[in-house]
């Protein structure tokens with residue numbers, strides 16, 4: 001049996017589409033703001049694999065609420081990792097490109113030194129480290145720019161706004177959009193290889209938020225010229241984002257690469273258009 005936390009989120013629900021027999025856990029089942037209460041809840045699970053898709057993902061909000069983000073993204077992850085080690089349960093959790101400062105000129109590999117610039121990035125890095133220390137056999141996947149067709153996200157926001165008006169989108173942050181469903185399948189392939197430790201996992205291909213927005217608009221039949229590029233400085237946000245957050249993996253080449261974000265974007269956009 002596989003248990004999946006964050007069942008209501010983008011990645012958790014992608015897992016439940018891929019593995020319908022899995023046990024999807026919501027905030028009501030496991031509240032990660034209370035790491036002190038988690039063990040008791042975890043003891044009620046009967047799984048051989050625990051995949052943690054839950055996270056405090058409100059990047060800007062974390063700047064003023066770091067203790068809660070830390071409880072969810074680090075302290076609870078440590079409890080789950082330790083519980084899994086104690087019960088011979090495989091444990092998988094996810095981290096982020098935002099652990100890097102974005103100053104490297106090429107893509108980041110697993111051995112590059114993190115230097116988070118935001119509270120969210122700090123809490124996710126702490127979670128990576130606490131999980132690996134508590135459970136050296138756990139799998140920690142760093143991913144980036146997660147999108148899906150089933151949930152509100154950057155792409156759905158852009159499509160909703162661009163339908164109504166002209167908008168500007170940041171063109172000086174570079175990363176890899178990653179389809180949640182592809183990441184779920186990739187995770188299962190890594191589990192089949194008995195992968196452990198830190199592994200980068202993103203869709204192939206690099207872009208900027210601006211080019212992603214234009215590509216999504218084109219697929220949706222919206223005039224891409226309604227979207228114009230702007231700089232990060234013109235669109236200030238509470239949390240600093242890395243200018244370059246491209247990730248590539250030097251580990252488990254036998255797992256193969258995920259398909260490119262350009263290949264996966266049309267299915268996500270088509271699904272978004274059914275509910276937007």
Ligand SMILES: NC(=O)c1ccc[n+]([C@@H]2O[C@H](COP(=O)([O-])OP(=O)(O)OC[C@H]3O[C@@H](n4cnc5c(N)ncnc54)[C@H](OP(=O)(O)O)[C@@H]3O)[C@@H](O)[C@H]2O)c1
Nearest residue numbers: 006008009010011027032033054055057094096143145146
């Ligand atoms: N989204 C991205 O662009 C991105 C980029 C890099 C890495 N990641 C990482 O990828 C993983 C999956 O992200 P995602 O995009 O699927 O996130 P998401 O759509 O924001 O989903 C987050 C999930 O976590 C749950 N959650 C939040 N706080 C919780 C709490 N206190 N207790 C229990 N559950 C809680 C949410 O439940 P509710 O529905 O009840 O809020 C939701 O199910 C996360 O580790 C994230 O940090 C995401």
